[in-house]
Amino acid sequence: MLSKETNKGLTYADAGVDIDAGNKAVELMKDSVKATYRPEVLGDLGGFGGLFSLMNSNLKKPVLVSGTDGVGTKLRLAIMMGKHDTVGQDCVAMSINDVLVQGAEPLFFLDYIAVGKLDPIQVASIVKGVADACRESGCALLGGETAEMAGFYAKGDYDLAGFGVGIVDRDHVITGETIQSGDVLIGLPSTGVHSNGFSLVRKIVFERKEMALDQYVDELGMTIGECLLTPTRLYPKPCLPVIRKFDVKGMVHITGGGFYENIPRILPKGIGVEVDITAWPQLPIFGLLQQWGNVDKKEMYRTFNMGIGMIMVVAPEDADAVMQNLSARGEKAYVIGRAAASDVPVTLQGGAFDD
Template sequence: MDKKLTYKDSGVDIDAGNYSVKLIRDSVKATYRPEVLGDLGGFGGLFALAANRYKEPVLVSGTDGVGTKLRLAFMLDRHDTIGQDAVAMCVNDILVQGAEPLFFLDYLAVGKLDPEQVAAVVGGVARACKESGCALIGGETAEMGGFYPAGEYDIAGFSVGVVEKSKLITGARVHEGDLLLGLPSSGVHSNGYSLVRKICFERKGFKGDEYIEMLGKTIGEALLTPTRLYPATCLPLIRAFDIHGMVHITGGGFYENIPRAIPEGLAVTVDADAWEVPAIFRLLQEWGNVDWKEMYRTFNMGIGMVLIAAEDESKKIEASLAERGEPVYEIGRVTKGGHDVTIKGGVFHG
């Protein structure tokens, strides 16, 4: 007689899934805001929007993943930072519309469920949610045996935020003469990792544990630095000042992202001398013999978020950031033009 099969025999371990939930319960609940209703384990996350706080609330949503940066996490068997990347890519995107992140959901698909690995990933998600002020109100962990190799996974995130309609940032009010203020990135963030891997692990042959003097850490540690979370820095500015536009410098770098925040008939000139390009980007350019224009259209080059405002308002924003010890750089200006970006100065050639 054939052996009786169970779901576990097919690659799905329900008990391991239950243990994963037990491991993450406390870190998830630590993210809850007063508006969260219910508890972990429901079919849907419940969030009671405090509508009386707003005259005309606009909900803003965003979704994203981490991309091939995950390959580094697998290679180095380090999973405690990837969750922040997933959160940051979503909350930073909705932030540029002026939205305060309210809640977040994650989707984690694994080959074979390892409760400790899941706890490390979701723990990173929870810490990033708490730092961003949003609640982790739900998620899904799918065990997909035969679809992903054991030890590997993919993660995506979904975030919803709210902004008063009068404070919605669309870029429509950007005008000639506005300044661009750049906020530093924490590193490569979560874009361009297909090129990063080709440079570092194919061309250079790194294994990830090589100590790089210019970086003061191993190449693996540098490349796994999680994406910076900008809500805590930017939300007070959005509420206090007249910001015309915001740009999250993600895939496509300066050339693809900045035009998304300016109207037709305008252009932007970026001064690459305004900030020091971090060592990791200079090394990637050197190791890969990458054209500088390609660098600025692939990576954030040390600037992860851009605010666009009139010159007098920009000075007030800079002063506010200085009071909080936050670095900021005047990186460019809006001009008349063909809805494009020109980069001048620095090490830029092309």
């Protein structure tokens, strides 16, 4: 005989998916999303697709540039700390910075959040971080998806990824193919570890050092959790004025793979770069991670950004003017190296690399 519980008609909520909570989350995030809209956005939040007009583009041969990425295991720290308002910027930065290096102005962004149990306040906090980063980057948060996946993610866990689109004139796409010996590398500082290398970070901090995220570290001037959760820097605002005014030959977003894997992606055959690692101040977190984990110097530079999140390559006759342009707008930048004829893509000099 079937029990009363067995006879009960099931609902989606019984299976772990709360449609009402989803609707509440949309209401909570609506103002943040609308605040990012550019004039090209058509329609309103809630459609099946986001609409964005290109009719106002004054480019002769417009090309759309797209990029997609996630935040990765940095999310584990946000979940452990119960702090969800910064990882949205990480999500935007990872895609939009990649679009930027092709010379593209960011147009719009879409996010994807997957949760085990939908908490409207938590999701709204994440989306507000996404929206704030979109506003700073000058792009619209055109839409997104929040998927409640009961039984797939543990309660409180979530994943976050996104997709960004930019636009550039075909004649001004930055490819790196014109880089030649003598060209100058200008580096823009990072805000910290950004969003790459966190599997190694977590192994060092939690397993090797057995640290708690709320442990204060004198060298950092904050807790280790606050330092590691510092969001990835957004580079459109400092870089777009340079791209529009000067012939930027190549750009590199220093993400997973550090210097050794990312710089070669833009170099023509027979051209390498020599990077002086003493040309910029090292952020304390990198020295601590190296010390705590006894990590080889080369491994550090092939895993982390080491304090430089974006590199622009320009002709030597443009280098001073580019540096002045950045400085006049309050942007820190460093001449960190030069291109040279070489079959070795990346040579690091200074410090331990001179031993």
